Structures are given as structure tokens and as C-alpha cells.
Amino acid sequence: MKTRLVHWFKFSSPQNFYFLAGRLWPWFAALAGILMAVGLWISFFVAPIDAQQGQGYRIIFVHVPASQMSMFIYIVMAAWAGLGLAFNTRLSGMMASALAPTGALFAFLSLVTGALWGKPMWGAWWVWDARLTSTLILLFLYLGFLALQSSIDDPRRADKACAVLALVGVVNVPIIYFSVKWWNTLHQGASVSLTAAPSMAVPMLWGMLTMVFAFWMYTIATALARVRNIILDRERHTEWVKHAVE
Amino acid sequence: MQWNSVSDFFAMGGYAFYVWGCFGLTAVVMVGESLLIRHQRTELISQLRNELVSESTSL
Numbered sequence: 001m002k003t004r005l006v007h008w009f010k011f012s013s014p015q016n017f018y019f020l021a022g023r024l025w026p027w028f029a030a031l032a033g034i035l036m037a038v039g040l041w042i043s044f045f046v047a048p049i050d051a052q053q054g055q056g057y058r059i060i061f062v063h064v065p066a067s068q069m070s071m072f073i074y075i076v077m078a079a080w081a082g083l084g085l086a087f088n089t090r091l092s093g094m095m096a097s098a099l100a101p102t103g104a105l106f107a108f109l110s111l112v113t114g115a116l117w118g119k120p121m122w123g124a125w126w127v128w129d130a131r132l133t134s135t136l137i138l139l140f141l142y143l144g145f146l147a148l149q150s151s152i153d154d155p156r157r158a159d160k161a162c163a164v165l166a167l168v169g170v171v172n173v174p175i176i177y178f179s180v181k182w183w184n185t186l187h188q189g190a191s192v193s194l195t196a197a198p199s200m201a202v203p204m205l206w207g208m209l210t211m212v213f214a215f216w217m218y219t220i221a222t223a224l225a226r227v228r229n230i231i232l233d234r235e236r237h238t239e240w241v242k243h244a245v246e
Numbered sequence: 247m248q249w250n251s252v253s254d255f256f257a258m259g260g261y262a263f264y265v266w267g268c269f270g271l272t273a274v275v276m277v278g279e280s281l282l283i284r285h286q287r288t289e290l291i292s293q294l295r296n297e298l299v300s301e302s303t304s305l
Binding site (some may be wrong): 040044047048049054055056058059062063066101102105108109112113116117119120218222225226228229232233236241242245246 | 248249255258259260261263264265267268269271272275276279280283284286287290291294295297298
């Protein structure tokens with residue numbers, strides 16, 4: 001038991017994690033590329049036309065992956081931030097900061113692809129609906145995190161302040177998820193859930209799931225590649241960084 | 247196969263602007279973010295190398 005703990009904590013050192021991330025991220029990037037190619041092929045050539053929305057429904061193959069990613073990234077970011085507060089590990093704050101820009105981009109993509117879907121189907125780019133409004137708040141939380149991070153010069157203090165913001169903001173994620181159940185919204189309910197059979201055709205479901213996994217792999221690759229930059233930047237005065245950049 | 251011709255594919259049943267707008271923007275964001283991370287890395291490494299050189303010459 002004790003040896004296993006030692007083994008895992010080895011990677012909480014930024015130096016070890018820098019090299020581990022460097023070995024891992026190309027594999028995740030390759031997986032993302034392959035899954036993306038398969039997912040796009042299913043999205044456009046296998047999935048049939050929708051009876052109600054025609055070809056316009058194909059927006060689902062980027063809208064759903066981007067939206068679920070924006071929520072999951074926030075939870076993972078808050079978990080890293082919480083770990084950092086609890087154990088005072090430097091790497092946790094770096095991981096939270098590495099995830100925030102990607103989460104913000106996915107929240108942005110979720111809103112824009114939603115608008116591009118809403119206009120032809122609902123007749124409006126935007127409505128002040130519970131699902132849409134809570135997703136907009138998610139984007140503001142990400143932007144607040146990034147702004148707070150860059151406004152505090154000492155990275156360790158910035159990590160602590162951002163961790164509190166991330167943990168308080170996590171309450172918004174279940175609100176987004178359940179908004180379509182709790183309130184009468186224009187936005188449709190979940191197409192896929194753990195408790196009920198999916199309410200969509202099988203090829204559509206496969207296309208969507210493949211794209212979801214592609215987005216996951218993209219996010220992992222991106223976060224690992226970005227955390228390497230953050231580690232180099234923050235550890236710039238250490239001997240190992242000087243050796244690494246030589 | 248879902249499409250009768252190439253132009254049929256690009257027309258997306260009249261939803262071309264919305265569908266290609268979504269996929270195009272997502273592609274631009276993902277490629278852009280990847281390039282930005284790579285750019286930041288090369289900038290950072292050259293900056294750190296310069297610091298190393300100035301340190302060793304000031305000694």
C-alpha cells in the first residue's frame with residue numbers, strides 16, 4: 001500500500017509530470033485525430049437524414065460534444081483546484097490553469113453552435129432560456145477564472161484564489177445539466193442518459209459518441225501539452241528546466 | 247450514401263450556412279488552440295535559452 005502511494009505521488013512533482021506529459025500527449029492527439037476522422041465520416045455519410053430537422057440536425061455532432069466537454073472540464077478543473085487546496089501540491093494548480101482555456105473555448109463553441117442551430121429550428125439566435133443562460137454563466141466563470149489568474153502575480157496565491165472560484169462555481173454544472181428537467185425550456189431534454197434508452201437512431205448515436213470521445217482525447221492532449229508550458233514557465237529557475245531547454 | 251452529388255452534400259439540405267458554420271468554427275478553434283500552444287512553447291524555450299546565455303555571460 002505504502003509503495004503504491006509513493007509511486008503515485010512521484011508524478012505530483014512538476015518535473016516528473018513534465019516528462020510524463022511529454023510522452024503521453026502525442027498518443028492522445030493521435031487518438032483524437034483518428035476518432036475525429038471516424039466521427040466526421042459517420043456524421044456526414046452514415047447517419048441518415050432526420051425526419052423533423054432534415055440535414056440541419058447534423059450540428060448535433062459538434063454541439064453535444066462541445067457542450068458536455070465544457071461541463072466536464074469545469075468539474076475536472078474544480079477537482080484539481082480542490083486537490084491543490086487540500087494537499088498544497090503545486091501541480092494541481094497548474095493542471096487547473098491548463099484546463100481553463102480549453103473549457104472556455106468549448107463553452108464558447110457550445111453557445112455559438114447552439115445559436116447556429118437555434119436560428120433555423122427555433123427562429124431565434126438566442127433566448128433567455130434556463131439551459132442557455134446557465135451555459136452563458138459557465139463561460140463567464142471560465143473567463144473569471146482566467147482573469148483572476150492573470151491578475152495575481154504570485155502563481156501560488158493565484159492558484160488558491162482561483163481554486164476557491166472554481167469550487168464555488170461548480171454548483172452551476174448540475175444547474176446546467178438539470179435545467180431542461182427543472183424548468184420548461186425551449187431547449188430539448190437529454191437525448192442520451194444513463195437511466196433510459198437513447199431517444200435517437202443508432203447511427204446518429206454512434207456518430208455522436210465517437211465525436212464525444214474524439215473531443216475527450218483532444219482535451220487531454222491539449223491540457224497535457226499546455227501544462228508543459230506552464231511547468232517550464234513556473235519552474236524556470238530550477239536546474240532541471242535549465243538542462244531541459246539547453 | 248446520403249448524398250446524390252457533391253453540390254448536394256455542400257448544400258446540406260438548405261442548412262449549409264448553419265451546419266458548415268458550426269463545423270468550420272469548431273475546426274478553426276481546435277487548430278488555432280493547438281498552434282497557439284506550440285507557438286507559446288517555442289517562444290518560452292527561446293526566452294529561457296536567452297536567460298541562460300545572459301546568466302552565463304554576466305558571471
